Each structure stands twice: as C-alpha cells, then as structure tokens.
Amino acid sequence: MSPRAVIERWVEAFNAADVDAIAALYAPDAVNHQVVADPVEGREAIRAMFVREFAEADMTCLVEHLFEDGEWAILEWRDPLGLRGCGFFHVVGGRIAFQRGYFDRLSFLRQQGLPLPTE
Template structure:
C-alpha cells in the first residue's frame, strides 16, 4: 500500500472511531508521537491509545491539505469545531513505522472538556 493509500485508510478508520482498523495500519514496533503527549510505542499500545481517545471524545479528521512523497505522507487537518493540526506518517512496507502529530493540547482541552 502506498503512503497516499494508507493515509486514505487511516482517515477512514479514524473517522469511524475504529481502533482495530487503525492499529492494523501500524508495524508491530511502530511509534505514534503526538508531540503534545509522550510517544506511544508498539501496535498494542497504539490500539489502546486510540480506544481510550475515542471513548473520551468524538473526534473527526477533515483533511485540509494532503501530500505524499517516497515513504512519507502528510496532512494538515481540522475538525468540525475548528481544531487544527498536522500529521506525518513514515510508511515502510505498506504500514506506518512512525507517526508524528502536531496540535495544541490546550485548545483541544478547551474544545472537548465542555463535551463531558
């Protein structure tokens, strides 16, 4: 699977709040580092992270800009509440080896703390 195709599947699984489908896109020893948080290492831990996040908040990823080059895919995204960020995906052998995301944790907490 190319990085662009993988990004399409990632967005689809994320918007379906499907932690199983998301985890399947990562290598067993992958790292997901959302820079506002500590890195999460390993497919099982990444699955647990997504499951916990989907249980805590309804999240939607609307791609604004997308690109792919070589082993990399990247996107700028937003959600319906106006929260924005970007993500970088290093894809090796059709799976994510490393993901890094940048977003403002304080803005996230302000937008979603009132959702409780």
C-alpha cells in the same frame, strides 16, 4: 500500498472510530508521537491509546491537504470545531512505522469540555 493510500484508509478508520482498523495500519513496532505527549510504542499500545482517546472525546479528521513524498505522507487536518493540526507518517511496506502529530492540546481539551492540566 502507497503512503497516501495508507493515510486515506487511516482517516476513514479514524472517522469511524474503528480502533482495530486503525491499529492494523501500524507496523508491530510502530511509534506514534503526538508532540503534546510521550511517544507510544508498539501497535497494541497505539491501539490502546486510540481506545482511550475515542472514549474521552468525539474526534473527526477533515483532510485539508494530503501529500506524499517517498515513504512519507503529510496530513494537514481540521476538525468540525475548528481545531487544526498536521501529522507526518513514515510508511514502510504498507504500514505506518512512525507518526508524529502537532496540534494545540489546550484548545482540544477546551473544545471537548475535558479537564485542563493543572501544571
């Protein structure tokens, strides 16, 4: 499966809050690094991260642009509340091996009515 096709499936699973389908798209030793937090290592830890995040917030990914370059997919997204971000996905053998994401965490927390960091 091409990197673009993998990320198209990822977006579908994300928008359905289907953590099992999301986790299945990652390699067993994958790393998900959202730059606003420490990297999460391993498929099961990534799955657990999504379980926590979907329990805390109503998240939707609206694709603005989706590009593919070799083993990489680049996703520019927005959500219904106006938050924007981008993600870089290294896809090897049809599985996400590495993901890095960029978004404004403070805006996300404010929009979702979640507690703001005190530091």
